[in-house]
Amino acid sequence: MAGTRVPTLQPSFDELSEPLRETTFVVVDLETTGGSARTExxxxxxxVKVRGGQVLGEFATLVDPGRSIPPNITILTGITNAMVVGAPRIDSVLPSFLEFSRNCVLVAHNAGFDMGFLRAACQRLGLPWPAPRVIDTVRLARSALSKDEAPSxxxxxxxxLLxxxxxxxxxxxxxxxxxxxxLHALFERLGAVGVQSMDELVHAQRRVSTAQRRKRHLAQGLPAAPGVYLFRGxxxxxxxxxTSKNLRQRVRSYFGRSEQRRRIRHxxxxxxxxDHVVCAHSLEAQVREQRLIAAHQPRYNRRSKQPHRGWWVVLTSEAFPRLSVVPAQSPQLGRTANPLGPFxxxxxxxxxxDALHSAVRIRRCTQRIRRHDPDGTACALAELGxxxxxxxxxxxxxxxAAHVMQVxxxxxxxxxxxxxGLHQRVVQLGSAGRFDDxxxxxxxxxxxxxxxxRGQRLAALCGIAELVAARPDxxxxxxxxxxxxxxxxxxxxxxxxxxxxxxxxxxxxSAETVRPAAGPLPAASAEETSTILAWLDQPGTRLVSSTQPWSLPARAAGRWQPFVDAAAVARGSLSGADLRRHAVTG
Incomplete structure (x- = not known):
């Protein structure tokens, strides 16, 4: 595959996600009458509002809870009933705090407690909860500090300690x-292992093994561009x-808490x-990924390892052909016109x-039949028509041959x-009350x-010697x-x-020279051609040029798509008696 690109300036990693030094945080703490946000x-x-290590403002007020403060809470906090007499109620305090923290990242120590009380107060007052991004310094500390260094x-x-x-x-x-x-002390600890942006800070709240973290240097030097990456042992x-639209950001995620798959962590x-290969756009990246997986058979990839795997239904080369299922690698596939697939x-x-046999009188037996003067014996299927x-x-x-021509x-x-004919059979079975059938x-x-x-669309695309398509970037x-x-x-x-x-x-x-081989997919795997077709189907794609018209016959299976969609709805949304009653819809 050949590619031509116009060089562009790539953003720095800090531009991929909001840098911590440019993020405004509101660090909040609450005192309450008890531990339950529902009843207390x-x-x-x-x-305290901070950005880039500088304090931008502070917000502090006592709140009249509308009830007495339990003695044990007074002992813990020093806040007495006398101190909150005359203090503003939460209905006047909360809107002011929400305005103070608007468009900021909220930070709290054991954030679940504080966010629970603030969210419950909003609900009681009929105020919308702004659902801000939240950072919990407890979880950050557990991530940045070892158990020996910080037992508590x-x-x-x-x-x-910090x-x-x-x-x-x-x-x-x-x-x-x-x-x-x-928070600032934890930023220093986490910055040493590459946490520089808000996305990475959010990921840093999740658990990650030391072995994962030690490999963060492997992402150094990767560009912030679309492409394919290869982990090597x-x-x-x-x-x-x-593959990723942003190689650097995606590879770095493997060394953080966003990666939860056990096999990938291993x-x-x-x-x-x-290693990496920069690609022009997402389609090239997807195709290169599929080809590299097929070529290298990586131990930890699960899909695309057998791109040419699949099955087709063909008619045998006999005087009285029959339907046969063959693998995609079968030589018979290249010698057969109009195979059905891929499956x-x-x-x-x-x-x-089985569906074809129910509609077409193609023989099911495997015996060889002489072209002239056959001397076999009719089976039960002949008696059943x-x-x-x-x-x-x-x-x-x-x-x-008339049956063969139907197929x-x-x-x-x-x-x-x-x-x-198959649709008429569905209607007949439904009319007879045989809903399950x-x-x-x-x-x-x-x-x-x-x-x-799918097969007709793939065949139509494969039949075009050259097609150039464009999509807005x-x-x-x-x-x-x-x-x-x-x-x-x-x-x-x-x-x-x-x-x-x-x-x-x-x-x-400069594009690759492609010499088509025999068979329904002459130059690529079904997976690759399907990926290309999906890219072409996206809204906004335009055909720049084509060596021949890209079209489908008027009686191709696309006209049955409404039936297919209706059948899918019936399978997914109906059950039991409803399914039996509506089995013939379509």
Whole structure:
């Protein structure tokens, strides 16, 4: 695959997410009449607004809780009933605090407690809860400090440990000031391991192993650009391949708390290097990822490892052909016109064969039948009208060819008589009150129509020698893809202000030469061509040029899409008696 790109300035990592030095935090602490936000009330609010290490303002007030303060709370906080007499009520204090903290990140020590009281107060007063981003210094401390270094993460223990200049005393503003010092000390600890932005700070609240954290340096030097990344092990083997719109941000996430998959955490501990390939846009990245996974077979990837795996339904090369399920690698596939597929499982292919047998009198036996003067014996299917018994000479080669034409015409899109017959069967079963059978027949028809539609669209795309498509990049420029016989042959971009057509002509001249092979997908796997088709289907995609029209026959399976959609709704939303009553809808 060849690609041409116009160089652009990449933002620094700090520009990917709000840098901590530019984030405004409101560190808040509450004193209350007890521990339950549902039944107890706030008696004091203290808050400090900070940004870049500088204090921007403070908010502090006692609050009349409208009830007496229990003696044990007075002993703990020093706030007495006499002190809150004449203090403002929460209905006047809370709006002022919400305005003070508007558009800021809230920070609290054991944030669940404080946020619970503030949220409950909003609910009682009928005020909307602003749902701010919240940072909990308890969780940050557990992340940044070892158990040996900080056996306790209480504010009273952390403040002196981390060199806070304020000693907490269970009064709201004092404790908020102490929490500011703790927060800044934790920033220094976390900054040493690469936590520089709000996104990373949020991730830092989650648990991560030391082995993961030690590998953060592997993301150094990665660009903030779309592309593919490869984790490599001690023997240079590829452990894992992934793709992202932003390589640096995505790879860094593997070393933080956002990565919760056990197998991937284990992979990170084995990684020694991260390679990358910068791509023009997301489609090129997806396709390169699929190809690299197929080539390297990484131990920790699960999908795309067998891109050519799949199944097809073909007609055998006999005087009286029969339906046969073959794997995608079968040589027979390249010798057969209009195969039906691809199916992602053999079971799905067999279901389609059963559906076809119920509508077309294609023989099901595997015996070889002589073209002239066959001497076999008709089976029970012939007596039931399901087979013309060519084995017994009751159907000539010419007569039998009409059944074959029904199947080949359906796959080619020249007629949909088979689908129409299957639909009539669904209606008949429903009218006869056989709702369970009707539902089964409906689902088989929907599955057959779906695979037909997908296969016909893939075949139409693969039949085009060269197609150039463009999509807006969201910044006034264009993303281009050169597609040859269903394979991505080139990718590039024209940034805003750059004339697009010279870029297109350069891409066409430098794109990969694709020589189609025999078979329904002549140049790429079903996975790759399906990925390209999905990209082309996105709103806003435009066709720049094509060597031939991209079209489907008028009687292709796409016209059955409303039935397929209705069947999906019936399967997903109906059950029991409703499903039986509505089995024939479509």
């Amino acid at each position: 009330r706030i008696t004091e609010i203290g808050a 993460v209480r504010l009273g223990a952390l403040a002196p 060199g806070a200049t304020v000693r907490p005393d269970h009064r709201a503003l004092t404790d908020a000031r102490a929490t500011v010092d703790v 001690a023997k240079d083997e590829v452990l894992y391949v992934g 992979m990170v501990t084995l990684a020694e290097r991260v 992602w499982s053999r079971a799905a292919a067999l279901e389609a064969v 399901k087979c013309g018994a060519p084995c017994a000479g009751l159907e000539s080669v010419t007569d039998y 080949t015409g359906m796959v080619a899109g020249s007629n949909d008589d088979v689908l129409t 009707a539902a089964t027949a409906r689902d088989r028809l929907a599955a057959l129509a779906s695979v037909l539609h 969201g910044s006034g420029g264009w993303e281009f893809s050169v597609i040859r016989h269903g394979r991505l042959a080139g990718a590039g971009v024209a940034r805003r202000g750059v004339a697009p057509m010279p870029i297109v002509h350069l891409l066409q001249a």
